[in-house]
Amino acid sequence: MTIQRIKPGDYTKTPIDKTEDPDFGTDMIPKTRYTSREFMQKEWDRLWTKVWNWGCASEDVAEPGDYIVTSLGKEEILITRQPDGTIKAFYNVCQHRGNRLMMGQGNATTFRCNYHHWEYRLNGEFENIPDIESFPQGAPPCGGLTEVRSREWNGFVFFCLDPDGESFEDFIHPLEEHLGPYHFDRMVKVTDWTVEWECNWKTSVDAFNESYHVQGIHPELLYFIEDKHLQIDTYDKHNRYLIPFATISHRVNETTEIPHLIKHAMKEAGMDPADFDGRVSEVRGALQKFKREHGAEMGIDYSDLNDEQLTDDYHYMIFPNITMNTHAEDLMLFRQRPHETDPDRMYFDVQMFKLLKKGEEKPRKPKNERFKHGERSMGLVIDQDAANLPGVQRGMHSEAYEGLWLGDQELRIRHFHKVLMDYVQED
Amino acid sequence: MDLDLKGSKVAVTGGSRGIGKSIATLFAAEGCDVSICARGPETIEKTRAEIESHGVKSFGTALQGRDGEAVRTWTRDTCDAFGGLDVLVCSLSAGGGTNDERYWYRSFEIDLMSATRAVEEAYPHLKSSENAAILVVSSMAAAETFVSPMAYNSMKAALITWSKQLAEQFAPKGIRVNCLEPGPTMFPGSNWEMIKVARSRTYSGVLRQQPTRRMAEAEEIARSAVFLCSPAARWVTGATLRVDGGYTKGVQF
Structure with a gap:
């Protein structure tokens, strides 16, 4: 199935042009970056205290x-x-x-x-x-x-x-232009969790920097997103991919019934799936149109966002450790923090924000809840990632494993490592 | 046993996918001209090509199932194109859906009313046929509680009662009317294929109740459907045949 994409000139504020894919080669990424205390110390000295x-x-x-x-x-x-x-x-x-x-x-x-x-x-x-x-x-x-x-x-x-480090403007460039149109300052926090995970912080960053794992870890999302035909863009430090939502993956057959996650997205926008006569593959475009037409009456200002942004996930990584699932009405932000001493552990912060509709009462600000993986659910999709990551970290310690063998769908991971090594300089 | 269908003119509502498509192509393989209607023009074209590969005529219209006039027009156009009609199979369905009010209307229009409208338009042509038959595709989900309360199950139940009454009314006119209750059926693009991936617990729950631990293939349903519509079943009318591989547990006396 072909995904219709926004074309340059159709809109808008957030740049949509595809960046030229950099050639980072095909070398294996050494696993020691994830497992060694020496590398962890270098990260502290050269990355965390500088960035x-x-x-x-x-x-x-x-x-x-x-x-x-x-x-x-x-x-x-x-x-x-x-x-x-x-x-x-x-x-x-x-x-x-x-x-x-x-x-x-x-x-x-x-x-x-x-x-x-x-x-x-x-x-x-x-x-x-x-x-x-x-x-x-x-x-x-x-x-x-x-x-x-x-x-x-x-x-x-x-x-x-770092008192003498680069300016914030140099650091964040070019994301100011990219993310400004979402107006995160108009959103309110609705979820605030900190979870201790048994993996390196980069093991977690990597998991969100590719959607190649959707077929393995999140099969149900095949009936909500296109997981392979994405636009990947890499910038100086940061990167992104643009994932079509409210559609089905090319890996599955189109059904008569609208898959439940897509139905949910329609209902959230006030569009009744029972009145939709088109095919499942036509929902995404129809939903974009519907939101564009009904945004004002729903009390939502979509004027700075292009049609694609009304349904899709513009998925940004702010180097080194911020994963952002940006949507027109919400933001799901993950912060991946290193452990104090142990390369095999990390802190995973989940902060979810939601755009308030006009006149909508501001919900009570959530308290930060801390727990260990498995003590409570964070929703199916994050739980699936969380359940998988300790196994990845453990496997990286195996004698039989040397490093990450990455494909084109994992370009963001290569880009991340390029920037990481610009800071850390040596393995 | 010869089904004796060769040369018959058949109309199948919703014949471009799944069970409907399997019924349509099986009729074609038996030498019938077959007409279908469905939402997607591409799937109609593909299915028509498959029908015609058996050396028979095909007809097809892309339409929305809840557009009553479109269903009526397709039925009339089919009879015009084929010069009559012997068999009408009503298999168009909105599929399952949550219990929201709008889904009741949707199911009502697509599952129930598309059938009554097609029958109304087909009736004058069926009356002049030597071997007229109507098959209403209901569902096993009408006969037992299944998954959750929703419009789909109830509308499929309504079809059973309606078809039985039609059978009595049409018998003197030489038109047989039967009803089919397929059990869970798997085919490429079926809702079950999605549920298997997207709601795996619901899927495995259903599969556990299936004695052979597999769902039907569309052709296994279609074979019964085609038989019921064929002259080989000429003494069968007013019957409701459940084809579910032993899924349902209730005993029918």
Whole structure:
């Protein structure tokens, strides 16, 4: 079955042109990048401490004094909103005895360490050191918390541990133009999970950077997406693929009945599948048209998105560890964080955002829930990935396995490794 | 045993896929001219080519099953094109669907009303046939609770009652009317093929109840259908034949 694609000139704001596929060769990717502690240390020294990292959603620190603590490897970062509306981020550590300063998230007028009540202003400066006269050397000359660079963009806060590193604009390019039209800042968070997974963070990143595994791990999605005939685009650091949704894979036969996931997508848009007389392969186009025509009355502004974006998954990876399933009405964002010490473990953050319809009441902000894989369901599709990944990680330790043998459908994984090695430089 | 169908003129609603297609092509193999109607022009063309490969005539129209006038026109056009009609098979179906209200109307129009409309239009031609037969394709799902409450099962049940009454009314006119209740049937592009992949638990639940652990093939249904419509079944009317490989467990006395 042929998938109809948007043509250049049809619209729009998010660039749709296919980038020329880079030639990264066909070499095996050494498995040690996933399993070795030496490589993990190099990643810390040369990647995590140099690159821009996704920190939180803007709405996590909506009001002055709102703060959230996020962790990356051995570090914890305290992100907070200033009285003037800007963002600051600090290492979350008290300059006195090294205690963790804040935990979780909340609102504060000052940050006070619970150990000896050393107190810091929202801008990081010392506010009060109890019994300061008992320190003959005075207060630490640093003047307060150690700030890290931070930047708010399109509803998210990023931070960078390298004080002299590249600018955020250089880092994020060209995604500003790509993702701006989705207006993530108009969406609200509806899910916030952190799950400990028994695999390397890259094992997880890889799983979302190809859809070649859909036939194996997510067979039911063959009746909702086209899994092979995708557009893959690679940029300086980031990459994407454009996956047609609300259609069926070329791997399966067209049915009379509309598959249930497609029906669900139609109903969500207010389109009744029982009144649709076309074929299953015609739903995607009809649904795009329907949303375009009825968006306003549904209270949704689709004006910055092209027709394809109304049904499909424009699937972005912000290097190194952010996976974004972007849809017109929602965003499913995964952040893959390295473990503090163990290359065989990671933290998988799921943050789902939804566009509020006009007049729709804002749902209560979800609390971050932490659990280990298997303790609760995250929905069928993520559960399927989660169940599979520990086996991949375990297998990579086998004597009989040397590295990743990648095909064209896995170009994004090659591109990711190219950028990774630009940072890490050597295996 | 000779089915004695050669030269008959046959119309099959929804004859471009699955059971309907298998019935249509089996009639063609028996030497009948066959007409079909369905949504997709491409599948109609393909099926017509298959029909004609048996050296018989074909006819076909792309239409929406709930478009009553289109179904009536196709029936009349078929009779015109073939110069009469001997057999009408009503197998057009909307398939299953959730229990939303609109699905009741959809099922009503496509499963039930397309059959009554085709019968109405075919009647004058069938009356003049020497071997007239109508076959209404219902479903095993009408006879037992199956999967979930939905319009499909109920509309298929309505077809059984209606066909029985038709049989009585039409018998003196020389038109036999029978009903077929196929069990779960697997073919390329069938809903079961999708359910096997997309709702594997539902699928395996159904398969476990099938004594031979497999579903029917479309041709296994079509053979019974063609037999019931053939002169070889000339004393069979008002019958409802369940062809389900032993799926249903109730005993019919």
